[in-house]
Each structure stands twice: as structure tokens, then as C-alpha cells.
Amino acid sequence: MAVMNMVQAINLALREEMERDESVVCLGEDVGVDGGVFRVTEGLFERFGKERVIDTPLAESSIVGTAIGMAMNGLRPVAEIQFLGFIYPAYQQFVSHAARMRNRTRGRLTVPMVVRAPYGAGVKALEHHSESTEAIFCHIPGLKVVVPATPLEAKGLLTASIRDPDPVIFLEPTRSYRLLKEEVPEGEYVVPLGQARKVREGKDVTIVGWGAMLPIIQKAVESLEKEGISPEVLDMRTLAPMDYSSVVSSVKRTGRCVVVHEAPRNLGLGAEISARVMEGALLSLQAPVERVTAPDITVPLPKGENYYYISPERVVNGVKRAMSF
Amino acid sequence: MAVMNMVQAINLALREEMERDESVVCLGEDVGVDGGVFRVTEGLFERFGKERVIDTPLAESSIVGTAIGMAMNGLRPVAEIQFLGFIYPAYQQFVSHAARMRNRTRGRLTVPMVVRAPYGAGVKALEHHSESTEAIFCHIPGLKVVVPATPLEAKGLLTASIRDPDPVIFLEPTRSYRLLKEEVPEGEYVVPLGQARKVREGKDVTIVGWGAMLPIIQKAVESLEKEGISPEVLDMRTLAPMDYSSVVSSVKRTGRCVVVHEAPRNLGLGAEISARVMEGALLSLQAPVERVTAPDITVPLPKGENYYYISPERVVNGVKRAMSF
């Protein structure tokens, strides 16, 4: 088993799925000769050729629209959008087509497509390169949204996404791309979509997060533990359709819940999780669900990013508010 | 004072603002010669000419992008998107430009633009003509979202929106266009943005809605009253930035809250309202916030729309669940 970072794990999943299934093709801006701006598709062009690793013109709507057409006609495209902040031109293709092709054809035509995109703040990036707008996809019935937190998870979740019969938006936290290495198996390794992962058992409070929030939550947990607080940590990993029942049953035991995300607070996923927890566990709740999120402002440029992004301290503060309500 | 429906009231607001301020121009598909597919801009072309009432080519991204440019250079464009279901190609222009032009230029360039769009289900429309995707705009910092519930409200809110220094998405519930007539004053009538309207005082439960939900809630209230339940009703009317504090203070008195909307449940505005109520009034809550919403499915074609849209009965059921928790 090789030790690898998330970029390598994603690359491995792509390579193995392409080897396993001829109908898997990659497309996007700079995914071919260049190997992707984050090197995620490195080596695939050389291995599988330009018919299967397609450098496309610079046009997101058409990248996604073309992938939809490919998927309707028997391929399993894995499209890359260079950053989540550039996916918006393709939004119509997701909402009006990918999400409802199955429904509109009563199951005759389907869209087994994956659209990958790096996302999230904290890497000192340019404007528009730090967005966390997962909510705008999670709100649309018919779309699946997946975010891996570690290299191993990335491999298993991407493999499942490529094999999934429905459209999956696979968001890769740029901050985690090279943060951590771990053992990732070659060959079959699948993490089923739709199930949260219990990262850590605990009894005082349930901390819910995903993607790049997990290492931050981890740090927070370390200092919380020192103060005698025992948090349970859930990695949601599939953001839509979300495994709300795991959250609810955890909160029923702990009595407290803190959701951590980097998207703006208003209508971020924390809102829905909060609502579901109340609906499912009001009588167990000893404090309102705490939301540790970005404020409702545009992501600042790098020098101001500390005003925006989530730090372990802010998670600790949130947990303490929940504990002392 | 003339008695008019919502279409006429919007038309009046447009006409008066165009007369008051030469910088107000209208643009969009079929808004000129045709007077708009819902007749909302009727007569404006004849009155103000083709420089001010602009029939554009069929291209939503450019309609909104051009309006942004106009607004940056001194005009006050009021763009029409024919249905909310066709606004998605313009999504990038909203998120990456309209919402943050002020922030990105530190206040130097601003986007005092209004984008109007009919929206919502229940008028037996074709596919894609019944969407309620307000959440995808409310989630984005820097955008205002407004929905009028009655002709009078429409006049006052649209006037405020046109005069607002920031971008406003003005959603017009198609179901309410011709549902009801009421007296609407000619001349100055402004309803400030950002404030909920208390439609009805009550003591047992707070029902929160907007737009086309109001008449439905009204019907529900009538039958609830007969059963001795006294609901308070709030019309949120500005959906972003939303007047959450009015909801919280109402729920602090009533102890119960029911949110009604036509968007899918998951990450619809009900989620955020629910979360805010818990954050602000947990100790007053006698039941979880009830969400009476559409299910997480694509809006069905007209013969199936009863499976989707909100009926007074469903609102009554929601209130009763809240009352009997």
C-alpha cells in the first residue's frame, strides 16, 4: 500500500476507473497535456490518449453540457472545472438538465457524470478561487454532492462517484490536497455515497463538518479534550443527499451540536443541519445548534482571509458556547 | 386611487420611476414592442421609446451582464428575465460581479440594478416555468432578494428596489399576478426593503411566508381560527437580507413557528429561518419549527402539481403538528 496525498489518491482513482471501464473519459481545461493546474490528472493523457483525456476549450457551460450528452449516450465522463468559483456559467446545465434528465425521461436517459472541482479558502488564492458554494447544488433535487476529507476517503468516494448512476459534483478541498499523506490501497476501494463517517466517538457534543474542516476540527478537539470535553465528530462526506439521520442520532446522545463550514452562514448547510436536528432531536437539545461558519461577506483577498476562514479557536469557541448555554 | 392587480401595480411603479428618473431603463426579452409575456411592461415602449425599453437578444447572461455595466456607468437598469427558471445562465454575473462589485472596488463602482423575474408554481405552466430557487440568490452575500405578496406591496417594494443602491432580484409570484385587486396609490409610495410585514396578530403560532404563499396561508388561518387557534402571520417580503429578528421576536411570544415555502425543503429558506429561531428563541420554543414546503423533487408537470405545491390544508396540518408537539 502506498502512502499518498489527496492529489495522488484522486489521480489513482481516476486511473484505475479508466482502466477498469473504457467508457470513463476525462475532460476539462488543461486536464490533458498539462495534467491539470493542480496536477490531479497528471499522467492520464500519456496513458489513455487524447480521446479519453480531453483538453477542452475554455467554456464551463459546454464542458458540463457536453459531459451530460456523453453520459446520455453511454460514456461516464469525469469533467473538471478548474475552480468551483468558475462553475457558475454551467449552473443551468446542472439545474435544468443533469439534475432532472432521469425524471424528465422517466428513467430512460440518465446522467452518470462526475464533475470535479477544487474548492474552498485558505490557500492564499486569487479572487474567485476560494468559494464554498456547495449549498447552491445541494438545494437542487437530483444532484449528489460529495466532499472527501482525506486521501483514502478521496479514493473511495471518487470511485463510488464515477460508478454512481446519477450526476455527482465532487468537490476537492484545495487546502487538503497536499496537507496530509496516508496509506491508500491500489485496486478496488469504494466508500459508498450517502453515509456519514464517525471520525471520533464522544459524549458531550457532536461536531459536524466535512472536507478541509476536518483537520481544523481535529485541532479543536485536541484542545477541547484537554479541558475535559469529549466531542463526537462526524464527517458528512456526502453533502447531498445528506445522511441527516446520523447527525440526529448522535445529537440525541450528546445533546449538543456544532456545525462547521466555510460557506457564508446564511443558507449554508449549517442551516439545514440545524433545522433537521431541531426537528429530530428537539427534546434532547441542551443548547441551540451552534454554527461556526464564515460571515455573510465575499471571501476577502488573502491578507484578510483570517477574517473569514475557520480556525480551530473559532471551533473551540463554538463548542464552548454550546456547552455553556 | 385606482384598484389594480399586481401586474398593473408593477407596471405603474415602473412607469412612475421612469418618469421620475431618466436613468431608469428597462431591458429584456420581449419587454418592448410586446409589452412582456405577462404584459408587465405594457405601454412602456410606446411611452419611453426603444432607448429606454430595450428588446434584447435572447441571452440571459448578457442581459444581466449588460445591466451590470449600465449600472456601473450611471444608469438604473431594470432587467426582466422571462421566468426564474431561465435565470441560471446569468448566475455567474450575479455571484461573481453584481454581488461583489461594490466590495471589489471598495465602494467606487456599484450596481444599482433590479432584475425582475416571474416565479413559482401553480399556474399549470410548462417545464422550467415553475421554479422557486430564491435560495440560490439569498445565499450569496451582496444580493438583495425581494418578493411582493399583493399589488400594493408590489408597487412599494419595486419602487424601493429601483431606488436601492445595490443589486436587487425582484421575484414576482406568477400565481399572484392577477389573483387579487386592491387600491394602489398613484405617485410616491415606497415600502422600505429589509422589513417583514405583520399581516395578522396572533398568539398561538407564528406563520412565516411570502409572495404566493400569503393567500394560501390566509385560507389556512381562516380554518384554524374556526378551531380556536390564533396564528400570527408574517410576510417576509425581503428575503435577503432577511428580517430574522421580527420572526424571532414573534416566536418568543407565540412559542411556535411554521414556515411555508414552495421551494424544495432541503436548504430552502425554511432551513435558515428554523435555525435562526432556534438560535434566538430556543427556550421559548414549544415545538420544533415546522416547515411546510415542497418535497425534494423536480417540480412535476401540471397534472402532478398537486403533489408538489402548497395547499391551505397542508399549512393547517403543519400548524396542527406544531400545536400538538
Place this chain on the structure above:
Amino acid sequence: MLTDDFDPLQGKMLSILDKDGKVNEALEPRIEDAKLLHAYKTMVLTRIADDKAVRLQRQGRLGAYPPSRGQEASQVGPALALEKGDWLVWAFRELGALLLRGVPLWRLYLYWMGNEEGSVLEGDVSLTPSAVPVGSQLPHAVGISYAMKYRKESNVVLCYFGDGATSEGDFHEGLNFAGTMRTPVIFLCQNNQYAISMPRKLQTAAPTLAQKACAYGFKGIQVDGNDLLALYAATEEAVARARKGEGPTLIESFTYRMGDHTTSDDATKYRLAEETAYWSARDPISRFRVYLERKNLWDEKREKEWSEEAARVVEEEVRKAETHAPPALDDAFAHTFATMPEGLREQLEFMRRDLPAKREG
């Protein structure tokens, strides 16, 4: 090559059958008699079925409907050049093309009546659903054709859209992708002179839509859109090119929408009766009938028989659609994902209880 002989940049338009049914023999495509008859009958059926839909809408028996009247050749002609296995990607005003491809009329009525079951199609139909968001289907056509090319199939995609669609970003992106990928796709623009109220000349300052192909490195041609032979000839050439791996073609079918945009529209608000009269004299069906009659393939008697037969078929299909069961609650949920997620199943069960009894079924 027709695309060379009729360069839109030089103001040329391909026309084979003139408005009175006179054929330009030098350009006349070779089409077997049965196929000619099939095309004609389909055009007549299309008109009758279309008129019926409009009447049904007026009677409240069908929802908003976009009439095809006047565009029958523009719809049937190109589709006539397809083989089995070729895909048809359409917008929403292509009744003739769908009927030619064998889509059951009653399903279409059912769809326009607002019943989801109208979208059910049996068998291996190479057909997308309607694409109401204007222009959004073009990238799909590229992807579908890419898959053909990738698997080295010899099939092609015929993709319809309107003059209004040429203004959308997806038109541009789709054609540009197809040009660089050289996929087997034919872009068929039904320029019916209007996008709702917007006349073609205000839609773009370019003198023709066909010339837009020059931005994508392939050929475009403008064709008399009420001339089935011209449409067939241009499409056949484009199809042959595509099958040979020589990439896409843009065909502008210069036609006219005789009716309203949809039954919710009133075209008299934005166009003059004279204009409609001008086009009336250029009807695609009557001129093709003259052509068939001159070839001794058709006569008054057959005309009468077929119009009666078609009218009968249409009534039967209406009946089938109208007696179809209404959609069930489950069906509204069933096709959101391949497997219904737990949360959605809960919502379905909740809705079953929450809906007023009368509403289900």
C-alpha cells in the same frame, strides 16, 4: 459541395423547389418514392395534429402549446436524412421531426397535457427530451456525438434549435466544441423569423445565421426552410460529411412560424398581416404536394384519403392521451435518483399522509 456553392457570406441561399412547386432539376436530390410519400404524409399529419393541439388548448384540454404550422418541411426535411441509430436532439417546436422518427403522437399530447407519462418512450429511441431552456441542448448534441466518435460508430446527431437560440452562450460554446472536436453533428437552426416577439433582424446584426459557422471553422449554409428538397439535400450532404469524420455543419432553415409563439401568445401584437400572407403563399406542404403530383405520386383522391386517415389517427391519439391515468404521487418521486435516498422516501411517505385525500390519484 452545396456548402461551397451556396456560401452565406456571399448572400446565397439554397432553394430547390420554388414556391409554386417547380423543381430545379440540377439540384434535385434523389429520394425514393416511398420516402417522398412518407415525408409528405408526415407533414400533413403534423399539420393536422398541430392544429388539433391548438384547438385542444383553446378548449382547456391541453396546456400552453407551441404550434409548428408553417415549419413542417423545416422539421421533416432534415430528419428524413437520418438513419436508425442517429440521434435527434430538439428544442420544443419540432412535432414533424418527432412524428417522422416514430414518436407516438398520444405520448406527445400527454406531455403537453401536463402528464409526466407523456415522456415515456419505449424501445431504443435515440432521442433527447424537449429542451425548453433555449439553446441549452446544443452542448448535449456535442457530447452525444462525441460518444459516437469515441466508439467509432458511424452515427450522427441532428440538433434542432431556433433563431433565438443563436444568441445564447450555449449555442456558441456548443458549436465551438463541435468544431474543435470535429464530432458528427448537424446543427439545424429553424429560423422562423421570430423569438416570441423578437424579429430575427434584431436578434443579431449578422445578415444570416448560417454565416456564424465561420466563427467555428466549419461550413454553414442557408436553405429555403419551406422547401423539403433543399432541406433534405443540405442535411444529407452534412450527414455524409459527418459520417466520414469531417465534422459538423450549420444549416439555417429559413422558414416562418405561421401561428403564435405559443397558445399564450398573440402574434398580431408584433407582426403585420401582410407578412403572414407573404409566407402563406410559400407554404411548405402545398408546394411539395405539387411536386409529388407532377411526379404522379399523389393526387386529389389520395390527398382526401390521407387527410381523413390522418384526422382519424389524430382523434384516436387524443382519445388515448385523454383516457390515460393521471400520474401517481409515487411517480413524482420515483425518478429523482436511481435509488431513492432514505430521506426522500420519508418525504414521500409524509406527503402521502399530508396531501388532502382528494388530491391523490
Place this chain on the structure above:
Amino acid sequence: MLTDDFDPLQGKMLSILDKDGKVNEALEPRIEDAKLLHAYKTMVLTRIADDKAVRLQRQGRLGAYPPSRGQEASQVGPALALEKGDWLVWAFRELGALLLRGVPLWRLYLYWMGNEEGSVLEGDVSLTPSAVPVGSQLPHAVGISYAMKYRKESNVVLCYFGDGATSEGDFHEGLNFAGTMRTPVIFLCQNNQYAISMPRKLQTAAPTLAQKACAYGFKGIQVDGNDLLALYAATEEAVARARKGEGPTLIESFTYRMGDHTTSDDATKYRLAEETAYWSARDPISRFRVYLERKNLWDEKREKEWSEEAARVVEEEVRKAETHAPPALDDAFAHTFATMPEGLREQLEFMRRDLPAKREG
């Protein structure tokens, strides 16, 4: 008209100053000496400032940065044809144009250092902020120019974008709107042969980008993008046309990006040294220097003086940027709306308490 004499559909490209600085006198534009010198000095300053930015990035003193090297004429030449009150709409690789317009260099450095204050511009600057989402600024240019036309001003908009941008839907929609509205806008495509790793020839199958204008009913012209005189001449003609109310023009500036796409990129992964060498021999600055020297406007001594002066200015601007105060928490919230909504004010106050102390200010 240059646009008639140099029709891209006939494979023609406008060139006035050849790679060795020899001028085609028949086409030489009349530009006053001071303006020529100003252009030259700005190009030199641009190069020095640009190289400095790259070095600063390597030293970790500045964030990811898109170098302009090689495109100085392509940036400065068109902007030279503008008057005060004309707007400049840009993408992100237009340092030369910004410096010519008088944007303080230290503000630009500050912006690339990731400080929001870098976006502050004093006075009545007719300038949009950078538009990172490729192609998205084109509709803005249309709207800005529409407002000019509406108010009957004689100003114009010059809108820059790259070869990659021509594939985006917004390019198409923007040009099409401008064509139908006939607004005073010049679309200036800096075709630097690459969009990150994507070579121009894979971006579109059209032989030139300039010919895409033919899809929108106005003229396009391809210009040697390393030839300041050609760029000036083509833009001047387009500006004059726009001021007269004759609508837009598309100019393709055929140039080359000598550096990496950004400092995060490694261009050697996708292009050959020979290619870069070929373009090196066509440097826009050195050939313009020869031209000035032949006109006796420039010499070795002045060159030395100006490069020293420019280097000094650049260091000073870097210092100004580096000593600028970091942004304050309040500033991150202040410009979300004209008036801060109550809820946002609460968040600001909350963040003030919630942020670890070291993080503020």
C-alpha cells in the same frame, strides 16, 4: 478602412512595424512625439514592474501573479488611442494598459499582495476592476457603452480579453448585444497563443479569432500584437468609428505570452523552447525602440536613464505597497451593501469577539 483592407477571412493581418523596427510608411499612423515616448516609457516600465512582480512572488512577498512580458505593445498600443472619459474594461493581464491610464503601480502591487486596499482608486477613473472569471467582463463593456450612447456622450469603451475568453458564452453574448445595439465599444482580444496550457489552435477551429466578428455583423481585424503602431492604428480607426455611432469592432492582437501563465504555472510542460525563441526575436519593446531611435527620439543614454528611473520607481512603489497597513476586520464587511444590514453588523461584532486576538489588524 484598415478593416476592409485587412480582412481576416482573406488571411490578412495588419502589420506596420516589422520585427526589426522597419516601418511601413504607407500605413504609419501619425502620433505626436510626446505620445510615442510616453508609450515607449510605459512599455519599459511595464516590463520592469512585471519582472519585479514575478520576483516578489518567488520571494513570497506577493501572491500568484500573471506576467505580461511580451504583451506590452498589445496592452499599451490600444489604450494609447483612448481619451479621458473613455472606459477601460480589462481581464487580469493588462498591466501596461493600466499603467498608461495612470493607475498607481503600488495599488496594483497591493492588490496582487492580497490586500483589498489595492483596489482603491482615487478620482474619476473610468476603469472596471479586474475580471478573473474569463470572458465575464464583455457584457459589462456593452452596458457601459450603452450608457454612453444613451446619454449621447462621445466616449467609447475599450475591452480587453484573451484568446481563451473567445470560447466563453459571454464573449458571444456580449459581441452579439453590442452588434445589435451598435454601442461604442472596441473588443480587444489579446491572443497570446495560450489559455494556460491550451494552444490557440485547439481553442477554436476558426483560422483567426478576428473573423468571429462576422457572426455579429461588424468588422474584425487581426493585428500584429507586438507592433505598437499597428495596434494603435487599428484601435484609432475603431475608436473613431465608435465615436461616430457606427458601433463596435473586434481587434485580434496576435501576440505571445513570454512567461508562464501565472507564477503557479510551468509553461515548459506544454510548449517548446523554439517557439519562445521565435517570439523572443519579435519583442515588442526592442522593435519600437529602433523605431524611436530612427526618428531620433531615443538613444542609448535616454534608455539607460529611463531604465534606471523606472527601476527606482518600481522599488519605491513596492516599498509603498509593502508598508501599507494590513486590512482591518471592518473593511471586510464594509462594502457588502451601501448600508450594513442589522444582521451583518451583528456578525461583525460577533467576529470581533470570536477571532483569536492575534488575527486582527
